Amino acid sequence: MTQNPLSPSFAEPLAEPLAEPLAPDAQEACAIRVRDVVVGFGERTVLKGITLDVRRGEVLGFVGGSGTGKSVLTRAILGLVPKRGGSIEVFGRDLESLDAAGRAAMERRFGVLFQHGALFSGLTVLQNVQLPMREHADLSQALMNELAMLKLDLVGLPRDAADEFPSELSGGMIKRAALARALALDPDILFLDEPTSGLDPIGAAEFDQLIATLQKTLGLTVFMVTHDLDCLSSICDRIAALADGRVAAVGPLETLLASDHAWVKAYFHGARAGRLLARGDG
Numbered sequence: 001m002t003q004n005p006l007s008p009s010f011a012e013p014l015a016e017p018l019a020e021p022l023a024p025d026a027q028e029a030c031a032i033r034v035r036d037v038v039v040g041f042g043e044r045t046v047l048k049g050i051t052l053d054v055r056r057g058e059v060l061g062f063v064g065g066s067g068t069g070k071s072v073l074t075r076a077i078l079g080l081v082p083k084r085g086g087s088i089e090v091f092g093r094d095l096e097s098l099d100a101a102g103r104a105a106m107e108r109r110f111g112v113l114f115q116h117g118a119l120f121s122g123l124t125v126l127q128n129v130q131l132p133m134r135e136h137a138d139l140s141q142a143l144m145n146e147l148a149m150l151k152l153d154l155v156g157l158p159r160d161a162a163d164e165f166p167s168e169l170s171g172g173m174i175k176r177a178a179l180a181r182a183l184a185l186d187p188d189i190l191f192l193d194e195p196t197s198g199l200d201p202i203g204a205a206e207f208d209q210l211i212a213t214l215q216k217t218l219g220l221t222v223f224m225v226t227h228d229l230d231c232l233s234s235i236c237d238r239i240a241a242l243a244d245g246r247v248a249a250v251g252p253l254e255t256l257l258a259s260d261h262a263w264v265k266a267y268f269h270g271a272r273a274g275r276l277l278a279r280g281d282g
């Protein structure tokens with residue numbers, strides 16, 4: 001995005017089109033470093049050169065129109081989708097450079113709540129939460145039971161939900177159980193792909209607050225795809241907007257509100273964004 005120096009808006013703060021470069025000594029403050037990442041399927045290029053930093057200990061909200069590639073980027077960072085170009089480092093390591101053991105060790109540091117990451121319907125809540133433990137750790141059943149109960153406490157689920165099947169739970173409880181599963185291995189980074197979709201506004205706000213509390217108490221780095229403007233304004237430290245396969249704007253909410261990019265403008269200044277606008281302008 002280029003700015004016309006003669007345009008009246010030149011004096012306004014520039015919306016930062018790319019990830020802010022970090023000073024060399026601040027590199028380790030970066031949890032995820034995405035550079036010029038290109039991902040496509042067949043003829044179609046979905047991500048055309050994504051550059052983005054996720055800083056250690058921040059909640060980064062990732063927005064973009066439906067079908068623009070938010071889940072694809074999430075999966076690319078997790079190493080689940082091959083990229084055609086660019087590089088991705090997590091805690092300074094390129095997943096592609098790691099051997100199987102190194103990769104498994106890295107995956108243990110990821111907690112993931114996929115977009116349609118429902119629980120396994122044939123397993124109880126407790127069994128669902130224990131799945132990552134079975135896959136990645138060698139623990140006794142007694143210890144796994146104890147740990148899984150602690151995870152239920154952490155996400156605010158009653159312990160008697162442990163033996164229930166997903167069909168017996170409300171939508172909000174299912175999300176919490178899925179979050180407990182994502183936290184099963186005490187991850188450093190939590191990936192959340194539209195975690196509150198399908199929840200009513202009150203349930204969504206409660207879930208957002210839970211994420212915020214967990215992020216602070218557990219010192220998590222959170223990469224969160226969300227459409228929820230309330231969530232973006234209340235719990236995200238920074239927001240990155242995806243448009244046309246690139247990061248169109250990134251920064252705190254104020255930066256996004258000041259962006260000249262057409263999609264970002266439409267999204268953050270649209271009908272649903274009345275309250276944000278009032279905040280940003282006031």
Ligand SMILES: Nc1ncnc2c1ncn2[C@@H]1O[C@H](COP(=O)(O)OP(=O)(O)O)[C@@H](O)[C@H]1O
Nearest residue numbers: 041042046064065066067068069070071072073
């Ligand atoms: N495995 C795949 N094979 C082919 N196309 C895919 C695949 N995964 C995603 N896509 C396409 O990539 C685009 C972006 O998808 P996605 O990242 O899921 O969008 P969203 O931003 O809504 O999360 C869509 O057009 C989708 O159909």
Ligand SMILES: [Mg+2]
Nearest residue numbers: 070071115193
């Ligand atoms: Mg998606």
